[in-house]
Amino acid sequence: KLIQSEILKYSIILILIFIAFNSVIYYLFKKIDEYEKKKNDALKHQLSHDFLTNLNNRYYLSEKYEKLDKENIFYLFFIDIDNFKSVNDYYGHDIGDKVLKEIANRLNSFKNYGDDLVRYSGDEFLFISYETDFEEIKLMAQAIINKLYEPYLIKQYTFILGSSIGISQFPKNGTTFDEIKRYADIAMYESKIEKNKYTIFNEDIKNKYLEKALIEQELKYALAKNEIYMMYQPQVDINGSLYGVEALVRWENKKLGFVPPDKFIKIAEEIGLMGKLGSFVIETSLAEIKNLQNEMNIDFHLSINISVKQFMEVKFYEELIKCIEKTKFDKAKI
Numbered sequence: 105k106l107i108q109s110e111i112l113k114y115s116i117i118l119i120l121i122f123i124a125f126n127s128v129i130y131y132l133f134k135k136i137d138e139y140e141k142k143k144n145d146a147l148k149h150q151l152s153h154d155f156l157t158n159l160n161n162r163y164y165l166s167e168k169y170e171k172l173d174k175e176n177i178f179y180l181f182f183i184d185i186d187n188f189k190s191v192n193d194y195y196g197h198d199i200g201d202k203v204l205k206e207i208a209n210r211l212n213s214f215k216n217y218g219d220d221l222v223r224y225s226g227d228e229f230l231f232i233s234y235e236t237d238f239e240e241i242k243l244m245a246q247a248i249i250n251k252l253y254e255p256y257l258i259k260q261y262t263f264i265l266g267s268s269i270g271i272s273q274f275p276k277n278g279t280t281f282d283e284i285k286r287y288a289d290i291a292m293y294e295s296k297i298e299k300n301k302y303t304i305f306n307e308d309i310k311n312k313y314l315e316k317a318l319i320e321q322e323l324k325y326a327l328a329k330n331e332i333y334m335m336y337q338p339q340v341d342i343n344g345s346l347y348g349v350e351a352l353v354r355w356e357n358k359k360l361g362f363v364p365p366d367k368f369i370k371i372a373e374e375i376g377l378m379g380k381l382g383s384f385v386i387e388t389s390l391a392e393i394k395n396l397q398n399e400m401n402i403d404f405h406l407s408i409n410i411s412v413k414q415f416m417e418v419k420f421y422e423e424l425i426k427c428i429e430k431t432k433f434d435k436a437k438i
Contacts, residue, residue, distance in 0.1 A: 154223040156201055157208035165222055165230070169281040172274060179241050179273050181231040182288035183211070183248070186266040186299045188227035195261060202258045203265070210251050214244060230285070245269055245302040253300065266300030268292050277305055319371050322357050327384055331357055334388050339407070348405025348437070351389035353381070369411070378413040385409075386424060390431040405437045 154161045185207065192200040204227065211221055211229060220232040231248070235241055249267055256263040270292025278284045290313045291305040303309070326332050333356070336349040355363045372378045386408060393406045414420050428435055 157205055157223050159208050159212075159221050159223045159229075161223060162225075164220075165281070168220070172279070172281060174275045174279075177234070177236050177274065179233045179235065179271055180284050180288045181233065181245065181248070181302075182224075182270040182272075182285070182292040183229040183231060183252075184268045184292055184296070185227040185252070186268055186296075188265060191263060191265070199258050199261060203256050203263060206256055206258070207252060207265075210254075211248065213251070214248060230288075241271065242302075242304075245271060249300060249302060268295035268299055269302035270295055270305065271302060272305040316371065319360065319363060319368055320375055322360060323355075323368055323371060323375070323377060326355055326357065327380060331355055332381070332384060334385065334392060336389075336393070339405070346402075346404050348407060349393065350407040351385060351393075351409070353385050373411060373413050378411050379417060382411055382414040383423070387427055390427055390433050394431045394433050403434060403437055406433070408438070 153159065153164070188200070188203075191203055204223075207227075207229070208221075208223065211231060214231065214233075215221055216233070216235070218234045220230075222230040222232075224230050233241065233244065235244065249269065252267045253264060256265065270288045270290065272278070272284050272288040272291060274281070274284045277287050287305045287310065291303040291309055294303040294309055295301045333354055335352045335354050337352055338346060339348045339350060341347045353365055353369070355365075355368050357363060369378075369381075372381050389406060389408050397403055428438065
């Protein structure tokens, strides 16, 4: 009996040690698991959220809106802060970051259940609303503009910033999120023309954008294809005698037909082609009019329109003088 008692005693001790050991192991693994979950949750949060504003980011968009349900109608607001770059340039990025945080807070106040707010890049935000009433969407857009226009009080500084908003709707305007976002972006740039307003995407805006995109592509090859040419409008004095001519650049394209100068010159400036186009205008006009003067044996003035972009070029004046001297054109007649 004594031996049995001792065995029972030691057995109980061993069982208690085993239970205690396993309890400690279980507790440690539980804590490790909780730590790993917290760590993974933190990493997922960092992956899907903007570090500055704590709003959702592009990764979140790509994950949530990869597949869309056509029954789930939403409006996408593409919001860009007008002239925000000047805040960073004049007051520094620290002040700019504080302004962005305040912008995020103001936009957050418009969210309803299910809506999404994303910092897309820099001073661009995407707001996705599941409101289906079109009139409410317009009221919301104007309310956002008004809210963002209220003064920002950052340290000792006060800012007033406008915003430009483009709005598109799924599935009316597109079948994929990328398409909806692109159209809202296009509508936003329409708003940028006047600033501090909203524009709702429609077919007219789409056609205007597609035409501009086609003009951009064709214009890049227009000079090489000899599609650009010059025309000259006579200028007469009060006696009816020829005083001079004004050089007018023209463009005829196979796909686009005749493209008015007020369309393609502005685009040439935007895409960095004004230097080449301007040089062509100057060189061609001087050469053609000089030949005409020689044929007619008379001198008359030549007027050439110069883009502001050309005036800003470092060697513009030097190149102009070289071209005048090369054609032996009378400087007094320009």
